[in-house]
Amino acid sequence: MEALMAVCIGVLTACGVYLMLRARTFPVVMGLMLLGYAVNLFLFAMGRLATEAPAVIGRAESHADPLPQALVLTAIVIGFAMTAYVVILVIRARKTLNHDYVDDRVNERAHGAPEKSQGTRS
Amino acid sequence: MSAHLLILPILLPLLAGAVLLLFSGARLAWKRPLNLIACVLLLGVTLALLIKAAGGETQVYVLGDWAPPFGIVLVLDRFSALLLVVTAVLAVPVTLAMSAGTDRSGQNFHALLQFQLMGLNGAFLTGDLFNLFVFFEVLLIASYALLVFGGGRARVAASMHYVFLNLVGSAVFIIAVGLLYGLTGTLNMADMAQRLATLPAEDVALARAAGLLLLLVFAMKAALLPLGMWLPAAYASAAAPIAALFAIMSKVGIYAIFRVHGLLFGDHAGALAGLGQTLIGWLALGTLVLGVCGMLGARSLRSLLAWQVMVSVGTLLAGWSLGTAAAWQGALFYLVHSTWLTAAMFLVAGVVVSRRGIAEDGFMISQRIASPAVGLAFLAGAVALIGLPPLSGFVGKALLLQAAGTAEALFWILLLVAGLAALLAFTRAGSTLFWRGEPATPRSSAVPMPMAPVWMLLPLSLLLVLAGDPVLTYLEATAEALKTPQALIDAVLGARAGGS
Incomplete structure (x- = not known):
C-alpha cells in the first residue's frame, strides 16, 4: 500500500508541476489543483497508513491517528476556497489582459506594447 | 475578562469584518466609521496586550480548554505583542486614507481590511504550526482581493503572479508541516521544539528537509532573493494605501522566520541548530543589492518604495542571520521602523498620485507638487528610510552595524552603500516630483488623498528615537527571549486547561 500511495502522490505532483510550468492560466489552475490533491494525500499519509484501524476509540484493536484526517479536511476546505478565487481571478485576467498567459510580458514581446490599461470596476 | 483579552485581536476584526460583509449593501458613510472604530478598538486592545507582555511573563490562551500540547494555543510574548501593535498602528491611517474616496473604486474594502487584520493577528498569536498555516491562508486570501482592488491591467x-506563487507556497507549507508532524507527532510549536532537539539520528535528515521547506515558504512570503521577484510589481501597482498596509505583509514572513526558526532550529536544537542560517544570510545580502539596484532604476515613487521594501527585507534577514541577541535587537528596531516609515511613504506617494495629473508619481518632468506640507513629509520619510540622523532609520542601522562588529566587513559595506544609493534615489525622486515643471493641477477625476494619515505615521519615527530607552530595553528583552526560548516552551507546556 505504501508503494501505491507513494506512486500516486509522485505522479500527481509531477503532473501538477508540469501543468504549472505551461504558464497559461487554465493549465496552471489545473496544475495547482493536482498539486493540492497530492499534498492532501501526503498529509494524510503522515498519520501512518493502516487498514482496519478507525479513528474512533473503542471500535477496533488499533486506532488510526485522527489528527491528519482533521488537517486534511481543513486543507481541502481551504483548497476549495482558493481554487474558487483563482478561477474568478483568471477569468477576470482573461478579460482585462486579452490573453491567457500568466506573464503579461509574453504578450508584450509577441504583439508589441500592451494597449493602454483600463481601470474596470468590478 | 482580562484573561480573554488575548483572543480579542482575532475576534474583534472577525466580528467587525462579518458585520461589514453582512451589510455590504450599506452606504459607505456607515461602513467607514464602523471600520475606523474597529481599528481604534483593536489598537487599544493591542496596546493593553503590549503593556501586559512588557511585564515579561508569557501569556498562554488555551482554546477550548484542551490542555497543551493537544489543543491549539495562542501565545502572547513580547515579540507577538510588538507585531500586533505595529499592525494595529498601520490600520488606522490606512482606513482613513482609503475612506477619502479610493474605497469607491471596488467593493468591500472595509470588510477585507478587517479580515486581513484578523489573519495577521492570528499569525502573530498562534502557537500551533498548522494553525499558523490556516492564519496565513486567511491573511493571504484577504490580500489577494486587496491587491487587485480597483482593477486595471497592471494590478x-x-x-496573478502573487496568487499563483502563494498557492504553490501554501502547498509546500503543508508538506513541511505534514513532515514535521509525521516525525514528532505534535503540532504545538513548543512541544515540537523539545521533540526535535532529541530526534533520533536517522530522522534528522528528514527533519532538515522539512525545516528547509518551511524556511523556503517563509522566505517567499518575506520576498527573499530568488523568490521575491513578485514583490516590486505587486506593491507598485496596488492602490497606495493598500500598499501601505502591505508594508506589514512581507514582515509576516520575517516574523515567521524569527519565531519558527528560533523555536525549532535555535541554538538548543542539537543536530538541527542554525539550519539554513548562513544560506539565508547570503541570500539576504543578495536581496539587499538587488533592492538597491531596483531603487536606482525605479521609474515611479511607488516602484521606488516597493524596491525599498526589498532593501529592508534584505537588511532585516542579514541582521537575523548574524544570530546574536544584539543583532536581533537591532533587527527588531529596524523592523518596526521600516514597516511604519514605508507605510507612511506609500501614503505620501498616494497624495502625489492624486495631485499630479496624468504623470501620477512617475519620474518625468511634468508637474510639481507645490505644497510644502507634502514636500516636508517626503523629506522626513526619505531621511528616515535612508537612515540619516536624527530619525529612526539611523538608530536601526547603527544598532545593526554595532552588533555586526568589524568582522562582518561585507555587511558593513553593503549596508552603508545601500544607504548612499537610497540617498541618491530619493534625491532624484524628490527633485523631479517637487521642483521641476509647473505647479500641479489635479485632474478633475482624481480621487482626493488626505495628508492627515501621513502625519499620524511620520511622527512615530521621531517617537522611536525620543523614547529610545524604553523601546530598546523592551526590544533587548524580546531578542533575549527569542534567543533562549526555553521560558516560552515551559510556559506553553505548563499551561493547564482551565487554569490560564
Whole structure:
C-alpha cells in the first residue's frame, strides 16, 4: 500500500508541476489543483497508513491517528476556497489582459506594447 | 475578562469584518466609521496586550480548554505583542486614507481590511504550526482581493503572479508541516521544539528537509532573493494605501522566520541548530543589492518604495542571520521602523498620485507638487528610510552595524552603500516630483488623498528615537527571549486547561 500511495502522490505532483510550468492560466489552475490533491494525500499519509484501524476509540484493536484526517479536511476546505478565487481571478485576467498567459510580458514581446490599461470596476 | 483579552485581536476584526460583509449593501458613510472604530478598538486592545507582555511573563490562551500540547494555543510574548501593535498602528491611517474616496473604486474594502487584520493577528498569536498555516491562508486570501482592488491591467497581472506563487507556497507549507508532524507527532510549536532537539539520528535528515521547506515558504512570503521577484510589481501597482498596509505583509514572513526558526532550529536544537542560517544570510545580502539596484532604476515613487521594501527585507534577514541577541535587537528596531516609515511613504506617494495629473508619481518632468506640507513629509520619510540622523532609520542601522562588529566587513559595506544609493534615489525622486515643471493641477477625476494619515505615521519615527530607552530595553528583552526560548516552551507546556 505504501508503494501505491507513494506512486500516486509522485505522479500527481509531477503532473501538477508540469501543468504549472505551461504558464497559461487554465493549465496552471489545473496544475495547482493536482498539486493540492497530492499534498492532501501526503498529509494524510503522515498519520501512518493502516487498514482496519478507525479513528474512533473503542471500535477496533488499533486506532488510526485522527489528527491528519482533521488537517486534511481543513486543507481541502481551504483548497476549495482558493481554487474558487483563482478561477474568478483568471477569468477576470482573461478579460482585462486579452490573453491567457500568466506573464503579461509574453504578450508584450509577441504583439508589441500592451494597449493602454483600463481601470474596470468590478 | 482580562484573561480573554488575548483572543480579542482575532475576534474583534472577525466580528467587525462579518458585520461589514453582512451589510455590504450599506452606504459607505456607515461602513467607514464602523471600520475606523474597529481599528481604534483593536489598537487599544493591542496596546493593553503590549503593556501586559512588557511585564515579561508569557501569556498562554488555551482554546477550548484542551490542555497543551493537544489543543491549539495562542501565545502572547513580547515579540507577538510588538507585531500586533505595529499592525494595529498601520490600520488606522490606512482606513482613513482609503475612506477619502479610493474605497469607491471596488467593493468591500472595509470588510477585507478587517479580515486581513484578523489573519495577521492570528499569525502573530498562534502557537500551533498548522494553525499558523490556516492564519496565513486567511491573511493571504484577504490580500489577494486587496491587491487587485480597483482593477486595471497592471494590478491584475501582478496579482496573478502573487496568487499563483502563494498557492504553490501554501502547498509546500503543508508538506513541511505534514513532515514535521509525521516525525514528532505534535503540532504545538513548543512541544515540537523539545521533540526535535532529541530526534533520533536517522530522522534528522528528514527533519532538515522539512525545516528547509518551511524556511523556503517563509522566505517567499518575506520576498527573499530568488523568490521575491513578485514583490516590486505587486506593491507598485496596488492602490497606495493598500500598499501601505502591505508594508506589514512581507514582515509576516520575517516574523515567521524569527519565531519558527528560533523555536525549532535555535541554538538548543542539537543536530538541527542554525539550519539554513548562513544560506539565508547570503541570500539576504543578495536581496539587499538587488533592492538597491531596483531603487536606482525605479521609474515611479511607488516602484521606488516597493524596491525599498526589498532593501529592508534584505537588511532585516542579514541582521537575523548574524544570530546574536544584539543583532536581533537591532533587527527588531529596524523592523518596526521600516514597516511604519514605508507605510507612511506609500501614503505620501498616494497624495502625489492624486495631485499630479496624468504623470501620477512617475519620474518625468511634468508637474510639481507645490505644497510644502507634502514636500516636508517626503523629506522626513526619505531621511528616515535612508537612515540619516536624527530619525529612526539611523538608530536601526547603527544598532545593526554595532552588533555586526568589524568582522562582518561585507555587511558593513553593503549596508552603508545601500544607504548612499537610497540617498541618491530619493534625491532624484524628490527633485523631479517637487521642483521641476509647473505647479500641479489635479485632474478633475482624481480621487482626493488626505495628508492627515501621513502625519499620524511620520511622527512615530521621531517617537522611536525620543523614547529610545524604553523601546530598546523592551526590544533587548524580546531578542533575549527569542534567543533562549526555553521560558516560552515551559510556559506553553505548563499551561493547564482551565487554569490560564
